[in-house]
Amino acid sequence: MPRDATLNSLGLPKPPAQTRVVVAMSGGVDSSAVAADLASQGYDVVGVTLQLYDHGAALAKKGACCAGRDIHDARRVAEAMGFPHYVLDYENTFRDAVMEEFAEAYLAGATPVPCIRCNERVKFRDLLETARDLEADCMATGHYIRREVGAHGPELHRAADVMRDQSYFLFTTTREQLEFLRFPLGGLASKADTRALAERHGLAVADKPDSQDICFVPDGDYARVIEKLRPGAGAPGDIVDQSGRVLGRHEGVIRYTIGQRRGLNIGGLAEPLYVVRLDPEARQVVVGPRAALATRRVPVREINWLGDTPLTARAEWELEVRVRSTRPPAPAVIRPVSDTEAEVELLTPEAGVSPGQACVFYDPDSTRVLGGGWIWRGH
Known part of the structure; x- marks a missing residue:
């Protein structure tokens, strides 16, 4: 390898000053710390914030991300660190790709996870393409998850901080996207380290509270949002x-x-x-009764498989799975039906498994995320 091809901290073979990084900035401490730290290392940072819904109505809600206050906070970080910042109007895209399906899923009796769809259809699809249009070498986010390069290319791994790990919400990330994405916070031991990083760069958002609930659902009142989208629901x-x-x-x-x-x-x-x-x-x-909630067999579809060999290469896989974000991975057997469908058998029955939630797959012998799919009906 030529001397000038030494990999920088983002794993790219050129100096930071010649490496353009688009940072997805929500206005919170996580993405702000990422953008500020990369700028301080000399990278050519471009901050991008998405306006996802009518932020004027959300200004009073402190826990919502991508609201008006958050756009302002992201802009302040960019000004303080001296890199350009753009706000992109994604309201229509977000409504069509995330909010409408959220309403339809609830009307069908499912329990949707819109944050996953937002990552899949907005941040890691449309925003990623915008980053390419800006001639970026990669796109960085403030998610707590790790990208590691293995024998067959980039792999997705759980964050070092198990309490902050966001792998459940990022299982739809594809191999192609992993080539372009970077997650600088994934290796940090705790959220305190992120806040310390923000303080080191003098960011006003260093002590900003974490976002709560779904960004477009004020005060957690799902029914009110659904009735607004679907009158009479x-x-x-x-x-x-x-x-x-x-x-x-x-x-x-x-x-x-x-x-x-x-x-x-x-x-x-x-x-x-x-x-x-x-x-x-x-x-x-x-x-x-509670006993009626126990579920052992979970049909899963729309699978995104991140293993080194095809999902259908085996009749069954002994892995670990999570059927909700708040539960640790548990032993299961995955039996593929096709490249995108499988039946998951939970070795220990779980209570409250619901259609519309995600079932995420993990390697039981490492921190690697092997993909996942959507739970689509109960037994």
């Missing part, structure tokens, strides 16, 4: 047990999720009841 109906016996009334299937116990308003029963199934067509919320 909150039609009332019956709460029934598994035999069909009516136990009470509800104010809209969209107000309930699988595994929910609170808010059912059906007192006087011998044991606690949980939502075990949603039937939007019959406008029924089906409840049952």
Whole structure:
């Protein structure tokens, strides 16, 4: 390798000053610390912030990302560190690619994870193409996940900080995208290290609170957002047990999720009841005992496989999976049906598995993320 081809800190064979990096800046401390640190290393940094929805209505919500205040904060970081910053209007794209499907999924009785779709369809697709149009050598984000180069190319790995690991939300990242993406925070031991990095660069956002909930859902009121997108979606109906016996009334299937116990308003029963199934067509919320929530077999589709050999190269894979972001990976057997569909058998049944959530695959012998898919119906 020629002497001038020594890899820089982003793994590219040229000096930082000749390396253009587009940084996806949400206005929070994570992406701000990434942009500031890369600028301080001498990289040709370009900050880009996406306006994803009507930020004027979201100014009062402190926990929302990509709102008006966050755009302002991102701009301030860019000005302080001396690199250009652009705000791109992605409202229509975000509504079509994320919000509409979010509403449809809830109406179908599923529990969607819009942050995954946003990463897949907006940040790592449209924004990544914008970065290429800006002649960037790579795009960096503030996500807590690691990109490591293995024998067969870039691999996706869980973050060093297991409490901050965002691999569940990034399983749709493709091999081609991994060639272009960088995640500088993935190797940090804790969020405190990120805040210390921001303080070192004198950033005003160093002590900014983390974003909470889904960015376009004020105060966590999903039903209100869905009713705004789909007027009349909150039609009332019956709460029934598994035999069909009516136990009470509800104010809209969209107000309930699988595994929910609170808010059912059906007192006087011998044991606690949980939502075990949603039937939007019959406008029924089906409840049952906790034991009825236990799920062992999970059908998964739209699989993004990141293994070194094809998914269908084996009849089954003994891996670990996560069926919700708040749970650690657990042993499972994945039996491929095709390149994009499989049945997952959980060795220990999980409670509250819901269509619309992700099932993410992990190598049980390392930190590697092997992809994942979408849970599409229950058994």
